[in-house]
Amino acid sequence: MPDATPPEGRCTRCKQTRPLFAYKPIHDCIELIGRVRLDEAAMHIAGLEDMDDRWCLARIEGRHHQPRLCVRCHDREATDEQEFIDHVLEDA
Numbered sequence: 658m659p660d661a662t663p664p665e666g667r668c669t670r671c672k673q674t675r676p677l678f679a680y681k682p683i684h685d686c687i688e689l690i691g692r693v694r695l696d697e698a699a700m701h702i703a704g705l706e707d708m709d710d711r712w713c714l715a716r717i718e719g720r721h722h723q724p725r726l727c728v729r730c731h732d733r734e735a736t737d738e739q740e741f742i743d744h745v746l747e748d749a
Contacts, residue, residue, distance in 0.1 A: 668727040670734065675727035682712040683738050684746065708745050712738060 663676040690701055705713050726734055 666725060668730050669724040670726055670730035673727060677725040677727060678731050679723035680726050680731055680734050681723055682716075683735065684712065684742055685716075686710060686713045686746075687716055710741070710745075712741075 663678055665674060666677045667674055668677060686701075686705060690697075693701065702714075702717060705717070724734070
């Protein structure tokens with residue numbers, strides 16, 4: 658049976674050396690809008706910037722890799738994203 662121990666490294670968020678796990682965002686605004694015209698895409702990107710949607714902006718900026726986070730930061734990131742979804746996206 659293979660060893661299921663996560664790799665150790667430097668956490669993207671807290672910069673501590675700990676076992677790391679990839680963080681995959683809960684929501685994906687880009688997939689929701691689908692294919693759009695360039696002017697619509699620009700308006701949507703401006704909206705993401707106004708809402709400070711760092712998860713979708715990271716994807717737009719070409720940071721496709723998933724951040725490697727320790728358990729504590731992984732949980733915090735999930736909580737931050739869920740609060741963003743509940744308070745910002747639900748109100749939009």
